[in-house]
Amino acid sequence: MTQTLGIALMGTGRMAHVYGPKINAHPGLRLEVIYNPRMSSAQKAAALYGGRPMDDLDAVLADPGVDAVVIATPTDTHVDYIEQAAAAGKPIYCEKPLDQSLERVDRAMQALQTHPVPFMLGFNRRFDPDNAMLQQAVRSGEVGPLNMLMSWSREPSPPPIDYVRASGGYFVDATIHDIDLLCWIAGERPVQVYAAGSCKFDPQIGAEGDFDLTMTTMTMPSGALVHINNSRACSYGFDQRLEAFGEKGMVQTRNHRDDTLVRWDGTATEARKPLKHFFLERYDQSFYNALDEFHAAVTEGREPSSTAEDGRAALAIALACAQSARDGVAVQPIYGG
Incomplete structure (x- = not known):
């Protein structure tokens, strides 16, 4: 019971x-x-x-x-x-x-x-079924030793400027999700990060000294390279994809749509409906799955899988990315208390 x-x-x-x-x-x-x-x-x-x-x-x-x-x-x-x-x-x-x-x-x-x-941090994207399947494929050796891991995470439109001002910056607010997810998939944390950012969609964001377009490369201890690209705007919806490339092959996750039917007519071929609009729709199931993990951890007396230490490491990496983008140099994240 x-x-x-x-x-x-x-x-x-x-x-x-x-x-x-x-x-x-x-x-x-x-x-x-x-x-x-x-x-x-x-x-x-x-x-x-x-x-x-x-x-x-x-x-x-x-x-x-x-x-x-x-x-x-x-x-x-x-x-x-x-x-x-x-x-x-x-x-x-x-x-x-x-x-x-x-x-x-x-x-x-x-x-x-x-x-x-018991303490659990809500990095909900770990609990998305697609992301979890890709992590399992990588960890089980399906693609062989990991060479490259890539994430595309693009939002449909920039947030209100008041949100941006309180967000801690794009890397701490948004890229941190990708950082945690990709470190979890790879099973290791970067020894070095290099990030670049620009502002092309909302000049108010740029006036705050923040970015709305970024690219991040992380070098892992194993030599695997990890790439993250983020955008605060995307004309076709909430673009969320992963790709893991190894010596034996590759696995990918695809974007989600409300309607998966492919249509052919006199004006378009292979036409499909737009992507899920935002994280609330795309990752709806992940929030339930995360709470389910929390319930199991508390009632079964085991350590939750997303810990405070994971949160500290992701923040340290995100801050290193922000420093790299600001200074134009590679940065080594500083871990530990």
């Missing part, structure tokens, strides 16, 4: 609206509380997804019905909530990134060492 965990969902913004329905859909999770320091926001979210609205964090963490917390709040609040939830002995699922600062990430990791509760 599935053990049910009562969940306190922290936050009521965009990612909380992703996790609310996924918690409700999981047979082993129960949405017990929705927390926001503004009660009116908590009440609105609770009206949509259920759970009891609460605005007192101490009361949430002391609530006997709360077995674990899902942190889906703004990034700059993650560390504070991790420290308090860990001190209360609550297992934690936290949206990525842990923070935009390595110093604050180290604070969170110290709290998790002092209060060792």
